[in-house]
Amino acid sequence: MINILSLVFSALIADNIVFSYGIGCENTDESSSSGVVPALKYGALLILTAAVATALKWVAQVYVIERFALEYLKVPLYVLSVVVSALAIRFLAGRVLPKIYGNLKMADSLVTDVALVGIIFVFNPVWGGILTSVLAAVVAAIGVMLASLIFVMIKEKLELSNVPRCMRGLPIMLVSAGIIALVFAELENVINYFYLH
């Protein structure tokens, strides 16, 4: 139980894909361009896709790579799991939830989503089975959704302030992400301090 809690905590805050690893800033910026609801829709899609992709990845890792010692096929098989899951979720979004996802532009961008690739390649808990891996991926995707929501709030504040023209858009969002990454790093140290004491 404690391991699961530490996994959840690390995926959300200590090892947040966006703020601790710097992966996926531009995608979260695009997804949060309209507001809270698009960020939540993007987060939901990402959670589903990460869960399916991680399950496929785990199967490929255990039953193909480790069984036949095909370590050099790790990158292609992981990428294949990402692609298959992204296309499957896109198909589902178009058939099951057309009213929510409309013209599927958000679902189309999942194939080349850097955050999704980061979740698949970075989060590899060696202990536990498929459920633990999927849980880790889901929590990591929730961390990306949290980052998107933070970007929405920052964007609302920045619209009211006098940002120089050259810094508008992605440059100022990267600077903001960097400052929040500093905060997250210190937060991790604070919580580790209380955890150890």
Next chain:
Amino acid sequence: MFKKNPIFEKMIAITAAVLVTKTVACAAIFSMVLLMVLVLSSVIANPIFGGKKGNTYRAVYMVIAAGFTSAAELVLLRVFPLLHSEIALHIPLIVICATLISSSIDSEGFFRSTADSLFSGIGYGIALILISALRELLSTGRIFAFADYPGVTVFAEWFEPIEVIAEVAGSLIFVGCALGVVRMIADSKREADARRQEEFERIKRGEHETLVLDEDGIVVLRSTIMRIEREIMEVEALEQIELPGAVELTIPDDDIKFEFKSFDPEPEKEDEDVIFEDCDND
């Protein structure tokens, strides 16, 4: 390569610019592998899809790029293990960066799109190396660190390295500021070009205060044109005036003939010494 640079203009695949630019060596090796994967994957994927860049293209391209990336990783591991150790953690990024760059190219035709892939990859590599050089200099005071080699010391001991730039947080801030600076320079150049073009349009319409286009299409000062026109008018006016006793110079068939007209309307008849009656200048 520069006008449509993937990082500075299109602002795609920024994640690599944040993660890979810790050292120049890492950025250079990453760029070379990325360029190879980008070009080879484009050579295979473009004929299949004929220039159409949809969702299926991206999916297939990613798988092809993953194959080439895996092959490149194997080659690096066997032949250049030191180079592999520099970029081992960033291998998966090559796949996604190649896909993003290839999807952003909107040219049609096999050769054109492959050439665009090649030059986009080169431009991306140049941008990565520039960012990594500045980042390494500011974070360590040295440059070109590789494996056990600490690098060339550029700044003297008085320089206090800004170590936070080597971390992810500092890298995000640094890359954001770098994008802003480049955009500022590009915007000022673009505005200057737009102003120059608008001014030329005004000159062509004849609305400019001081400049006009002459007959040969060359931009000249309006005052120069007016002065030339005035001089032409003065010469024409002078030509129409007939002065008594003026020398008329005619040059028919390359012969110069002088005809002197007397200044007095009634010449003295007493003087029989006529000096000149007719003069032919041979």
